[in-house]
Amino acid sequence: MNEIMEMNEDVNIEKRGVRTETMILLNDERVMNVTCVDNKEEMVTLRNIHKDIFIDESRSQISSKSDLFCYAREEVINRLKMAADSLPVGYQFLVKEAYRPLSRQKKSFEEAFESYKSEYPLKSQDEIYGLTCQYVAPIEVAGHPTGGAIDITLLKNGIEVDMGTEFNDIPYEPENLTYLYSQFISEDAKANRNILIECMEKAGFINYPTEWWHWSYGDCYWACLNHCDAKYSGVREEDIVMSGELI
Ligand SMILES: C[C@@H](N)C(=O)N[C@H](C)C(=O)O
Ligand SMILES: [Zn+2]
Numbered sequence: 001m002n003e004i005m006e007m008n009e010d011v012n013i014e015k016r017g018v019r020t021e022t023m024i025l026l027n028d029e030r031v032m033n034v035t036c037v038d039n040k041e042e043m044v045t046l047r048n049i050h051k052d053i054f055i056d057e058s059r060s061q062i063s064s065k066s067d068l069f070c071y072a073r074e075e076v077i078n079r080l081k082m083a084a085d086s087l088p089v090g091y092q093f094l095v096k097e098a099y100r101p102l103s104r105q106k107k108s109f110e111e112a113f114e115s116y117k118s119e120y121p122l123k124s125q126d127e128i129y130g131l132t133c134q135y136v137a138p139i140e141v142a143g144h145p146t147g148g149a150i151d152i153t154l155l156k157n158g159i160e161v162d163m164g165t166e167f168n169d170i171p172y173e174p175e176n177l178t179y180l181y182s183q184f185i186s187e188d189a190k191a192n193r194n195i196l197i198e199c200m201e202k203a204g205f206i207n208y209p210t211e212w213w214h215w216s217y218g219d220c221y222w223a224c225l226n227h228c229d230a231k232y233s234g235v236r237e238e239d240i241v242m243s244g245e246l247i
Contacts, residue, residue: 023209026221027133031141034220036230043099043147043240044077046070052084052092054155061168062097062151064104068240072098073147073232076217080150083203087154088195094160096151096167096213100144101237105137112136134210135170139234143208143219146232151213152200154192163196164189167213180212 024030047055047070055070062069072080076098084093113132120128132138143149151168154161164185165177175184180193193212200207205215206222216222218231 024221024224025130025133025210026137026141026208027130028224031220031224034141034223034230036220036223036233038233039231041073041075041147041232043068043071043235044074045242046072046077046080046095046098046150049077050081050084052087053080053095054092055095059097061166063108064097064100066099066101066104066237068099068101068237068242069097070095070099071147071240071242072150073218075231076148076150079203079205079217080152083199083205086199086202090157091161091195092155092158094153094155096153097144098150099147099235099240100142102139102142102145102234103237105142105145106139109136109138137221141220142234143214143216143221145234146219146230147235148219148222148230148232149214149216150205151211152196152215153213154196161192162186162189163192163212165212171210176210178211180207180209 046053059065059069080093087093109132112135113128116123116128116131120131123131137143139145153163153167164182169178171178176182177184180197185193196212197207200215205217206225208214208216208221220230223230
């Protein structure tokens with residue numbers, strides 16, 4: 001893990017090995033200070049919305065037990081369909097997780113924080129907080145509980161492709177293989193990530209750069225990078241009306 005990262009410090013990364021950009025992490029005050037005006041858009045299921053969008057119904061790689069794990073805001077769904085329309089022939093999306101209850105988000109943050117604390121006993125609370133934010137969002141700015149974030153990978157002819165790491169792997173220094181633009185992954189994996197990047201960015205999604213699979217629209221992180229207000233705030237699980245499907 002990153003030994004020298006400080007809270008609110010920008011991290012320089014090589015993007016595609018050509019340009020150096022500044023990576024904004026979730027604990028950055030620019031993200032924390034985003035104003036949110038929730039537009040009250042509905043939460044809708046991701047099931048059966050497009051011929052090339054599949055859901056990992058096994059839930060084997062996520063900790064949420066919520067039946068709403070594959071729900072997202074309406075505009076997020078529309079934009080994911082647009083992204084799916086631009087997939088190369090033979091590729092499909094596999095959604096791992098979308099909506100996540102606030103209680104689960106809080107628990108995941110606390111668990112990761114405690115785990116980093118025991119791994120790095122000499123680090124300050126602020127340093128541990130910064131490390132944790134590389135991997136899990138603090139609830140104040142978390143995208144999943146708003147219905148604005150989606151964890152997604154690619155299938156080719158129905159089989160998960162090589163993305164350089166497993167979904168939800170933890171980034172370890174110096175390779176940081178889960179970073180979207182890690183240079184230490186194979187050429188095949190880079191090509192697969194590029195497909196994901198092209199399709200998702202064209203549809204208006206923003207990636208969280210430490211996790212190749214995490215994309216959002218309308219949440220605080222998206223708003224910060226787009227210099228606008230966030231459209232979605234956290235939604236309580238009990239306030240979501242299911243869209244009449246059998247799950
Ligand atoms: C824990 C990981 N799957 C994740 O969701 N991370 C992002 C940053 C989040 O918590 O929103
Ligand atoms: Zn995510």
